[in-house]
Amino acid sequence: MDVKVSLGVSLGAVLAIVLVALVGAQVSSLQLVFGILVPYAAFVIFILGFIYRVVDWGRSPVPFRIPTTCGQQKTLPWIKRNKLECPSNTLEVIGRMILEVFAFRSLFKHTKAEMASGNIIYGGSKWLWLGALAFHYSFLIIAVRHLRLFVEPVPAFVNVLDLVDGMLQIGAPTLYITDILLIGAVSYLFVRRVIVPKMRYISLANDYFPLFLILGIGISGVLMRFFIRVDIVSVKELTVGLASLHPVLPEGIGAIFFVHVALVSTLFAYFPFSKLMHAGGVFLSPGRNLANTNRAKMHVNPWNYPVKLHTYEEYENDFREKMKNAGIPVERE
Amino acid sequence: MANIPKYYESLNLDYKPPRGNWMDRPLNIKSGIYCYPARPNVLAGIQMNDRSDWGKYWVVEDEDWELPDDWKERFLNKMRDMLDKYRTFKIYMDICVRCGACADKCHYFLGSGDPMNMPVMRAELLRSVYRGEFTKTGKILGRIAGARKLTKGVLRQIWYYMFQCSECRRCSTFCPYGIDTAEITIMAREIMNELGMNIAWIQESCYKCIHTGNHLGLQPQAYKECIDCMLGDIEENVGISFDVSWNRKGADILFVTPSGDVFAEPGIYTLAGYLLLFEYLRKEYGFDYTWSTYASEGGDFGYFTANDIAKRMNSKIYLEAKRLGVKWILGGECGHMWRVLNQYMTTWHGPVDFLEEPVSPITGTKFENAKAHKMVHIMEFTADLIKHGKLKLDPSRNDRLRVTYHDSCNPSRGMGLLEEPRYVIKNVCNHFYEMPENTLRDQTFCCGSGSGLNASENMELRMRGGFPRQNAVRYVRDKYGVNMLACICAIDRAAFPDAQRYWNPDVGCTGITELVANALIMEGEGPRTNNLRGFEIATWEPKP
Ligand code: SF4
Ligand code: SF4
Numbered sequence: 033m034d035v036k037v038s039l040g041v042s043l044g045a046v047l048a049i050v051l052v053a054l055v056g057a058q059v060s061s062l063q064l065v066f067g068i069l070v071p072y073a074a075f076v077i078f079i080l081g082f083i084y085r086v087v088d089w090g091r092s093p094v095p096f097r098i099p100t101t102c103g104q105q106k107t108l109p110w111i112k113r114n115k116l117e118c119p120s121n122t123l124e125v126i127g128r129m130i131l132e133v134f135a136f137r138s139l140f141k142h143t144k145a146e147m148a149s150g151n152i153i154y155g156g157s158k159w160l161w162l163g164a165l166a167f168h169y170s171f172l173i174i175a176v177r178h179l180r181l182f183v184e185p186v187p188a189f190v191n192v193l194d195l196v197d198g199m200l201q202i203g204a205p206t207l208y209i210t211d212i213l214l215i216g217a218v219s220y221l222f223v224r225r226v227i228v229p230k231m232r233y234i235s236l237a238n239d240y241f242p243l244f245l246i247l248g249i250g251i252s253g254v255l256m257r258f259f260i261r262v263d264i265v266s267v268k269e270l271t272v273g274l275a276s277l278h279p280v281l282p283e284g285i286g287a288i289f290f291v292h293v294a295l296v297s298t299l300f301a302y303f304p305f306s307k308l309m310h311a312g313g314v315f316l317s318p319g320r321n322l323a324n325t326n327r328a329k330m331h332v333n334p335w336n337y338p339v340k341l342h343t344y345e346e347y348e349n350d351f352r353e354k355m356k357n358a359g360i361p362v363e364r365e
Numbered sequence: 366m367a368n369i370p371k372y373y374e375s376l377n378l379d380y381k382p383p384r385g386n387w388m389d390r391p392l393n394i395k396s397g398i399y400c401y402p403a404r405p406n407v408l409a410g411i412q413m414n415d416r417s418d419w420g421k422y423w424v425v426e427d428e429d430w431e432l433p434d435d436w437k438e439r440f441l442n443k444m445r446d447m448l449d450k451y452r453t454f455k456i457y458m459d460i461c462v463r464c465g466a467c468a469d470k471c472h473y474f475l476g477s478g479d480p481m482n483m484p485v486m487r488a489e490l491l492r493s494v495y496r497g498e499f500t501k502t503g504k505i506l507g508r509i510a511g512a513r514k515l516t517k518g519v520l521r522q523i524w525y526y527m528f529q530c531s532e533c534r535r536c537s538t539f540c541p542y543g544i545d546t547a548e549i550t551i552m553a554r555e556i557m558n559e560l561g562m563n564i565a566w567i568q569e570s571c572y573k574c575i576h577t578g579n580h581l582g583l584q585p586q587a588y589k590e591c592i593d594c595m596l597g598d599i600e601e602n603v604g605i606s607f608d609v610s611w612n613r614k615g616a617d618i619l620f621v622t623p624s625g626d627v628f629a630e631p632g633i634y635t636l637a638g639y640l641l642l643f644e645y646l647r648k649e650y651g652f653d654y655t656w657s658t659y660a661s662e663g664g665d666f667g668y669f670t671a672n673d674i675a676k677r678m679n680s681k682i683y684l685e686a687k688r689l690g691v692k693w694i695l696g697g698e699c700g701h702m703w704r705v706l707n708q709y710m711t712t713w714h715g716p717v718d719f720l721e722e723p724v725s726p727i728t729g730t731k732f733e734n735a736k737a738h739k740m741v742h743i744m745e746f747t748a749d750l751i752k753h754g755k756l757k758l759d760p761s762r763n764d765r766l767r768v769t770y771h772d773s774c775n776p777s778r779g780m781g782l783l784e785e786p787r788y789v790i791k792n793v794c795n796h797f798y799e800m801p802e803n804t805l806r807d808q809t810f811c812c813g814s815g816s817g818l819n820a821s822e823n824m825e826l827r828m829r830g831g832f833p834r835q836n837a838v839r840y841v842r843d844k845y846g847v848n849m850l851a852c853i854c855a856i857d858r859a860a861f862p863d864a865q866r867y868w869n870p871d872v873g874c875t876g877i878t879e880l881v882a883n884a885l886i887m888e889g890e891g892p893r894t895n896n897l898r899g900f901e902i903a904t905w906e907p908k909p
Contacts, residue, residue, distance in 0.1 A: 034386045041509055085459075092452040098708045098779070100537045100545060102807035105781030107734050108749055111788070117807065118781040120734075132541070138466070139541045143803055145469040147378050152475055152836050154803035160466060164541075233382035234463045234485050236511035305502050310542055313460030318453045319543025324781055326707050327738035330715040335450055339677045340412065342575050344688055347659050350576070351585050358586035360611045360658060 035232055042240035046248050046295070053294035057287035066290045067270055068279045074297035081304025086312050095333040099322040106324075119323045132320055136164055163224070167217035170210035171246070173197060174253075177208070181268055182275035205257060215250045218243055238307060245299050252292040262286035376832065380469060382480035388493070388513060392522050397825030399425050400528055400818065403568035408561060410572050411674065416561035423562070430521065432560060437515055439559040441498055447552050448499070454552045457544045458495045461488060467536035467546070472810045473529050476829030481526050484536035484546040490523050491553050524562055527553040529826060531815030532669070532701075533774035538807050550816070555671045563670050567817035570666040574678050578661040579624035585658035591627045592656065595637050602899055604891020607644045609656055612689065616655035617726060619686045622697025622743075623664035623855035626876070632858040634897045635698060635876025641897070642747070642881060648888055650727045650755070654695065660685035663702040664855060668709075669817035676713045679705060683714050686739075693723040694740040698876050700854030701815065703742060704779035711738045728753040742776075744785040744853060747881060751792045757886040760795050762893060765905050766849040767796040768880070769841045771834065771861075772809035773854035783807075786853050786877055793877075793884040798845040804837035812852075814860035824863070831864035838869050848907050849873045851880060865909035873907025 056062035103114025119125040131137040144157040177193055180186040198206040222243045225231045256262050266282035267289060273280040303309070315321065348355065348362055355362050383390070402423055408415035416422065421431035433439070448455050467484040469475065474482040481487065489511070496503030496512035503512030513519060532547035557563065573582030583591065589611060600606040610616065622639065626632035646652035660681045667674030686694050696706060711717060720739040723732040730749045732741045750756050770790055776782040783806050790797050804810055813831025841847040850861060850872055861874040883896050896902050 034384070038509075089452055089456055089459075092449055092455045094452045095450060096709055096712055098453070098545070098548070100534055100543055100778055100807075101781035102538050102778070103781060104783045105734065107732075107745055107782075107785060108730065108752070110752060111748070111784045114781070132543075136541055138539055138543070139464075141539055141808075142466050143469075143539075145380070145475055147376075147380065150376060151840075152833055154801070160464065164464070228465070229381040230468045230480070230483065231463075231465050232384075233387060233480050234465060234468065234483065234489070236463065237509045238511055239463050305500075307460060307462045310460040310462050313456050314542050316452070317456055317460070317543045319457075319537055319540070319545045319548075326711060327735040327740070328733065330711045330717075330737045333712050336713065339673055339680070341677060341680050341684070344659050344684060347578065351658075354584055354586045355612075355658070358589050360585050360589060361613065 035226070035235070038235065038237040039226070039240055042237045042244050045241060046244040049294050049298055050248065050252075050291050053291040054287055056294075057290035063285075063290070064281055066294055067281055067285070068274065070297045071274060071293055072279075074300040078300040078303050081301075082309075082312060085304050085309055086316070089313070089316055093334045094318050094322070095335060097322045097324075097326050097331040098318065099324055100319045101324050106328075120325055120328070121323055125321060125323050129315065129321055133314055136161055136168075139164055159220075160224075163217050163220045166213045167221060170213040170217065173210045174208075174214060177210075181271040184268075184272055203258070207258075211250065211254055215247065215254070218247045218250065222247070242299070242302070242306065242308060245295060245302070249292065249295045249299065252288055252295060256286070256288045256292060260286060260288045262289045376476070376829075378475075378478035380474070380478055387480065387486065387489075388508065392518065392525060394426055394521070394525060395825070396426065396822070398529065398823055399525060399826075400564035400566050400820045400823045401425070403561075403563045403565045405561075407565070407568050407572045408563075411568070411575050411677075413563075413568070413671070413674070414558055414561045430517065430562070432517065432520075436517075436520075436560055440515060440520070440556060443556045443559045444495075444552075445499070447556060451548075451552065453545065453548045456542075457488065457549055458492050460542055461485065461492065461544055462541075463489075464541065466539045466541060467544070470536045470539050471530075471546075472533070472535070472813055472833045473531075473826070473830045476813070476832035477826075481522070482529060484530075487526050487530055488544070488546050488549045490519070490526055491549060494519060494523075520557075520560075523553055524557055527557070528564060528818065529830075531774070531811045531813070531818055531830065533811035533815055534778040535774065535808065535810065538778060547816075551668075554669065558671050564817065564820070566820035567666050567669045570817070571670060571674050571678060574662050574666065575674075578657075578659050578681060579627075580662055580664060580666055581624045581628055583624065583627065583661065585661075588624075588627065588658050588661050592636075592640070595633060595640060598899065599637055599641060599897070602895040602897055603641065603887060603893065605644070605887055605889055607647075609640065609643075611655065612657050612659065613655040614689050616653050616689060617692050618652075618654040619660065619682075619689060619691040619694045620654050620656060620697070621660055621663045621682055621694060623699040623702055624662045625664065625699075625855035625859050626697070627661075629859060631862065631874055631879070631898070632855055632876065634879040635855075635858065637897045638876065638878035638880075638882035639697060639743070641885060641887065642878060645756070645885055645887055646727060646750075652726060655689065655691070657685045657689070663696055663699050663706075665702060665705045666817050668701060668705050675705065675709065679710055680714060682710070682740075683717060683719075687719045692721040693735075694720070695743060695746060696740050697743050698853035698855065698878060700773035700775035700856055702775075702855075703782070704775035706738070706740055707780045710740070725749055727755050742782060742785070743878060744782060744789060747878070748785040748788045751789060756881075758793055758881075758884045759886055760793050760884050762883050762896070762902055763794040763880055764796070765902065766794060766880075766907065767798065767845055767847045768794045768849045768851050768875075769798050769800055769838065769847045771800075771812070771838075771850055771852040771857060772806055773852055773857055774809055774811045774815060776853060777806055777809050782853075786851075789877055789881060790851055793880045796845075798841050798847055800837040800841050804833065810834040810837070812854070812857045812860040813864055815856055819856055819860050827860065828864060828867050831860065832868065835864050835868035838865075838872055842869060842872055847872065849875055851875050851877050853877055862909040870909065871906075873909060875907075
């Protein structure tokens with residue numbers, strides 16, 4: 033199976049979801065399924081699945097404290113240590129994690145190695161970092177903006193976010209900056225996977241599928257807002273109903289809405305069973321979330337067990353005469 | 366070395382993997398890349414699986430690897446066991462997003478261009494099996510989900526590439542989740558022990574170490590002889606003669622260092638450096654230490670094969686410290702030795718209540734960072750001495766040297782020991798130049814022969830893996846006239862001469878304590894016209 037198959041399968045899967053949702057939207061009994069049952073089911077799968085995965089990770093202990101140290105250790109008092117890259121207490125670990133989780137610090141270090149006339153050249157390369165940052169932050173902001181559909185009255189911070197995000201005031205309704213960023217960043221991450229030979233080599237359908245899915249979510253959202261308008265009052269009736277656990281199914285919501293919801297639901301349900309779990313894993317990764325304090329504080333391994341030793345006594349028994357001849361002291365003459 | 370391109374100008378790699386799916390690429394096992402399998406008697410001698418239950422030895426280039434009927438269960442059961450024991454393993458199997466940040470970070474990839482040496486692919490070899498054998502989605506979706514079943518072909522691939530990783534963790538530095546491919550390699554190697562599939566170079570060192578106390582298999586009298594011989598050389602070159610004590614009860618400090626430095630050049634001069642430094646401290650300040658023939662190995666090749674063996678080998682250090690009743694332990698220059706000491710030792714054997722919290726007997730400095738562990742790195746110890754002005758030094762004796770420093774991968778990424786060695790070098794040498802920053806500190810490269818891959822049959826792999834480091838050395842050689850590569854690792858000192866004869870034939874290699882000892886002004890010394898290597902200081906041209 034090569035790239036084409038991986039791409040075909042992932043794109044096909046996303047298109048199939050779109051198609052099913054379009055069909056479902058035409059049949060009022062199926063609207064109930066796609067508007068209410070599927071989102072609920074997806075949400076439940078997401079929550080339970082996420083918890084299950086994290087608990088499952090937690091069931092395996094961390095026998096050794098083996099963080100990757102990327103800076104100067106805490107040592108002699110006059111040597112300046114690197115608190116963030118080589119943390120030596122919980123607070124510093126939190127600092128390291130904050131930078132990792134919110135600023136993608138390790139990706140920031142990214143370089144690109146190339147060979148030119150027999151030498152390796154390491155070029156700075158911030159695009160991956162920028163792309164990842166743009167993608168994750170626009171996704172987050174868009175998700176928060178969507179709160180206005182689920183809570184009534186709309187919280188003030190959501191309104192503020194809306195205002196800032198729509199600052200450019202292009203067109204009516206206003207185009208959000210994050211919409212452009214999200215679609216742009218996802219497209220970049222996708223194109224990178226397909227055209228960079230190394231990326232194409234390592235990419236799987238599991239990598240293309242979420243990208244197509246999120247791209248589909250973005251496009252259907254933008255379509256809904258600008259081109260194929262839906263009745264926003266009914267939409268809000270449905271979403272608030274979902275959130276308040278009193279689901280209602282108003283008449284006359286456009287089909288595109290159901291497509292959007294189906295894609296989002298798929299993303300939710302798919303999340304816990306995929307690489308998207310990196311969202312949880314980044315917090316639990318022992319390569320980053322431990323302090324480099326092994327020599328100052330003992331770390332306990334819950335399954336530590338005694339091993340067969342070659343004791344000094346056995347050693348001396350093996351070599352006693354030779355040791356004596358060489359003038360090395362022995363315990364028993 | 367016959368099948369390696371002779372000059373690296375010809376090593377023109379474009380780092381472009383071929384088209385098509387990697388799962389379909391046939392495995393092409395090349396001699397010069399792999400190490401020979403361990404012999405059954407060696408494995409039996411350390412109670413490891415020696416294949417005697419199914420009675421078959423194996424040859425890497427054979428089609429049939431002589432596996433037992435239930436090989437698959439053995440492999441998968443052990444893998445399950447490791448997944449349950451190590452959260453690292455489980456999480457690293459689950460969360461890689463294949464972002465590619467690690468792809469061009471591995472020295473083996475950079476030197477060979479083999480796409481399976483991209484760290485992410487190394488991990489995917491095992492991860493694909495994890496998906497196919499342990500996850501529901503993988504079982505249902507198969508290859509679409511990047512999953513595959515464990516077959517003999519897959520096992521061959523895993524084995525071949527897990528012994529092309531030196532567990533250096535450079536990839537992990539760049540990974541947004543800290544995924545540590547070294548850890549995955551460690552797991553894979555341990556799993557494959559169930560099938561008796563490990564390499565001779567590592568297992569023989571383990572065997573020797575468990576039985577004689579050191580990797581070289583030096584028996585107590587031979588170990589002592591080596592050091593006596595060095596004392597003779599010191600007398601010749603420095604003009605002072607002294608003795609050292611062996612297995613001495615009641616000494617203040619036990620000194621432990623890798624045995625590699627007892628035997629081969631240029632490591633032996635690092636060892637001569639320790640001898641001279643400690644003699645200086647003894648005379649000036651009454652420093653009281655002992656050598657041990659029982660704990661005569663700081664390194665731990667067990668770490669490259671199985672947790673169990675690593676722990677067995679490492680246990681001698683604390684056992685001996687306890688038996689001799691010393692206050693604390695001083696450790697020499699070594700890379701993986703310090704990764705193991707720092708990240709595993711107290712967890713294996715602690716709490717270490719039979720030793721005292723380390724305090725320098727000379728400066729009174731408390732090594733707070735080693736409170737629980739009770740072992741101090743020679744660079745921490747020496748840096749502290751220099752800072753307090755306790756060493757009389759004449760750095761001009763190193764003036765013919767234009768020195769650069771190689772951060773050995775383990776002390777940098779497994780410990781964070783970055784500035785101490787630099788401080789020491791700058792105080793004993795007048796000419797010090799740094800290599801480019803993308804090849805240093807947390808981004809440092811492996812020498813190319815780490816994690817027990819410094820055998821001789823895999824020389825092509827070693828030369829290729831050593832290339833990124835040597836390329837950076839060549840950069841400072843051309844720019845600043847650097848002629849000496851300093852390091853704090855015994856494997857480096859064993860590996861660099863080979864790599865340098867190949868890539869940089871006019872650059873030498875040294876441990877830092879050798880530089881210290883050459884600069885050290887000893888009470889009652891003879892004319893110091895020669896350095897510790899017996900070359901005339903004024904005219905010396907270092908060579909690998
Ligand atoms: S950097 Fe980390 S997440 Fe990215 S491909 Fe490598 S191991 Fe996977
Ligand atoms: S640990 Fe080092 S040798 Fe192993 S894959 Fe990563 S960079 Fe390569």
